Amino acid sequence: MPKDTFFNLSEDKREKIMRAAISEFSKNGFEKGNVGNIAKSAGVAKGSMYQYFENKKELFLYSVQWSMELLVKKYNKYITMTNKDVNIFDYFYQNSKDIWVQLRDEREVVIFIQDVFLGKYSRFTDESMACMMKFSDEYILKLIQDGKSNGSIRKDIDDKLLSLFLTGVSFKFKEYLMKKARIAGEDIVDEDFEMMEKEIKAMIELLKNGMGAK
Numbered sequence: 001m002p003k004d005t006f007f008n009l010s011e012d013k014r015e016k017i018m019r020a021a022i023s024e025f026s027k028n029g030f031e032k033g034n035v036g037n038i039a040k041s042a043g044v045a046k047g048s049m050y051q052y053f054e055n056k057k058e059l060f061l062y063s064v065q066w067s068m069e070l071l072v073k074k075y076n077k078y079i080t081m082t083n084k085d086v087n088i089f090d091y092f093y094q095n096s097k098d099i100w101v102q103l104r105d106e107r108e109v110v111i112f113i114q115d116v117f118l119g120k121y122s123r124f125t126d127e128s129m130a131c132m133m134k135f136s137d138e139y140i141l142k143l144i145q146d147g148k149s150n151g152s153i154r155k156d157i158d159d160k161l162l163s164l165f166l167t168g169v170s171f172k173f174k175e176y177l178m179k180k181a182r183i184a185g186e187d188i189v190d191e192d193f194e195m196m197e198k199e200i201k202a203m204i205e206l207l208k209n210g211m212g213a214k
Helices: 013-033 033-041 046-054 056-076 088-117 122-149 159-183 191-209
Strands: none
Touching: 013 033, 013 056, 033 122, 033 159, 046 122, 046 159, 046 191, 056 088, 088 122, 088 159, 088 191, 159 191
């Protein structure tokens, strides 16, 4: 985590630093990523960066956390099931369709997370994935509980076991879609939803058959 001096900065200044860091790591990787370049882009002195972060590794790992927090905060209305009576599997489909388009507003952040996901920063894969799993676990467990409450998810399986299953499937499916986009020479955020819709519907149907209430 950053030092207290970082959190004492204004929200706008913190955002400039984090976006500069994400841009630098995305362009040059971790090893070649330059803290001086990040400081210059953010409009702060290079020495100040070490008053905010212990080292470049801490800055990188916080970039992953900050990116996840930004996406969750900015697109909360697309990932939070407000209508508790909606079938969770119908919600999965509509959610994926809506957020797919909206995420293009944060293209650089999404591509950074995609690169983390696909192992570009292999030196920090375990620590980065642990950060992403934390956000995913909290979100998915809540969805499962809501799904059980409205009768769309079977109640004979423990919440944590269902969460483990859904998280694993979700992460592997996202990896599959990202790799498919990369093979086509694109980033996931640049793909049209219609190009992935068939696979998304098929995956949701598989989840429904395994988890759905009969």
